[in-house]
Amino acid sequence: MKLLVKAPAKINLALDVLHKRSDGFHEVEMIMTTIDLADRVELTLLNQDKIHILSHNRYVPDDQRNLAYQAAQLLKTRFKVEKGVMISIEKIIPVAAGLAGGSSDAAATLRGLNKLWDLGLTLDELAELGSEIGSDVSFCVYGGTALAKGRGEIITELPAPPTCWVILAKPFIGVSTAEVYRRLDINGMNHPDINEMIAAITQQNYQEVCSNLGNVLEDVTLNLHPEVAQIKDQMKRFGADAVLMSGSGPTVFGIVQHDSRMHRIYNGLRGFCDQVFAVRLLGERHTLD
Numbered sequence: 001m002k003l004l005v006k007a008p009a010k011i012n013l014a015l016d017v018l019h020k021r022s023d024g025f026h027e028v029e030m031i032m033t034t035i036d037l038a039d040r041v042e043l044t045l046l047n048q049d050k051i052h053i054l055s056h057n058r059y060v061p062d063d064q065r066n067l068a069y070q071a072a073q074l075l076k077t078r079f080k081v082e083k084g085v086m087i088s089i090e091k092i093i094p095v096a097a098g099l100a101g102g103s104s105d106a107a108a109t110l111r112g113l114n115k116l117w118d119l120g121l122t123l124d125e126l127a128e129l130g131s132e133i134g135s136d137v138s139f140c141v142y143g144g145t146a147l148a149k150g151r152g153e154i155i156t157e158l159p160a161p162p163t164c165w166v167i168l169a170k171p172f173i174g175v176s177t178a179e180v181y182r183r184l185d186i187n188g189m190n191h192p193d194i195n196e197m198i199a200a201i202t203q204q205n206y207q208e209v210c211s212n213l214g215n216v217l218e219d220v221t222l223n224l225h226p227e228v229a230q231i232k233d234q235m236k237r238f239g240a241d242a243v244l245m246s247g248s249g250p251t252v253f254g255i256v257q258h259d260s261r262m263h264r265i266y267n268g269l270r271g272f273c274d275q276v277f278a279v280r281l282l283g284e285r286h287t288l289d
């Protein structure tokens, strides 16, 4: 038996950090939304009690360090599953890019194995398990659009933002999330207004979504990698309505509503960046079918 599960990337429309916690993590408030750029996770049922992983990508570990492997291992031990699985990941989402590719592969594995191993868990239960793997995994279990609090694992569903194109541009560098949080100056931040962003989304006000994009991690990564600022400037020059770095970066996204502008930005940035994509937002949450 085989199952193909889509694992979409996320962008952070707003990312605020409130303070550093005693456990070393940061208390965050983020507005996250999934986009139509996805890895494909293929799960094949094995009768031996084993987890095999194939990643076909030299930047993605093909052993127990892979977050999808960790998701399978977690379900296996927690629910004493005696069956096994072969996990094959077709990697489309850029790695270490601020797009939660690894977290989404883990979340897709949780959703898929719930079915393949017949575990009967709810999305809420899968999301809670996901938080043991990484801070972004709970959001990725649900997908759609949400407010994420705590260290990222407390999820409140939001409506889909107004329809738009998202152009993603990743420079030729990868960024360590831990290092970006470590370098954050808690007292020197320009906080985005999370409530204004929630209101803009709820009222389907595209202009206000554009005005309220904000990410406190952006300055940290911009200081480390000036090419991220250059990409932001270019996107604006080619006509993006608003531009922001996603998560800890280094991927920059720009949003537009008109097809012609999307083409202009996409064509303008290709060749200048490592990878460029033009995609739609994914409005809907995942369901357990």
Ligand SMILES: C[C@@](CO)(OP(=O)(O)O)[C@H](O)COP(=O)(O)OP(=O)(O)OC[C@H]1O[C@@H](n2ccc(N)nc2=O)[C@H](O)[C@@H]1O
Pocket: 012, 015, 024, 025, 026, 027, 028, 030, 097, 098, 099, 100, 103, 133, 134, 135, 136, 137, 150, 151, 152, 177, 178, 181, 246, 247, 248, 249
């Ligand atoms: C910044 C964000 C924004 O969505 O995403 P990415 O840029 O990684 O995609 C997330 O907060 C990242 O989530 P995720 O990548 O799952 O983080 P984890 O694996 O749990 O943690 C990696 C490291 O980041 C730091 N970390 C993470 C989350 C958090 N709320 N506070 C932190 O300080 C910790 O140092 C931790 O060791």
Ligand SMILES: Nc1ncnc2c1ncn2[C@@H]1O[C@H](COP(=O)(O)OP(=O)(O)O)[C@@H](O)[C@H]1O
Pocket: 059, 060, 061, 065, 066, 067, 068, 089, 094, 095, 096, 097, 098, 099, 100, 101, 102, 103, 105, 106, 175, 177, 247, 248, 249
């Ligand atoms: N399935 C996976 N896909 C991508 N990276 C993975 C995966 N499993 C583990 N990793 C590790 O996690 C790191 C960050 O991965 P990723 O999720 O792509 O970035 P980000 O945290 O910036 O969103 C990678 O450098 C890689 O070593």
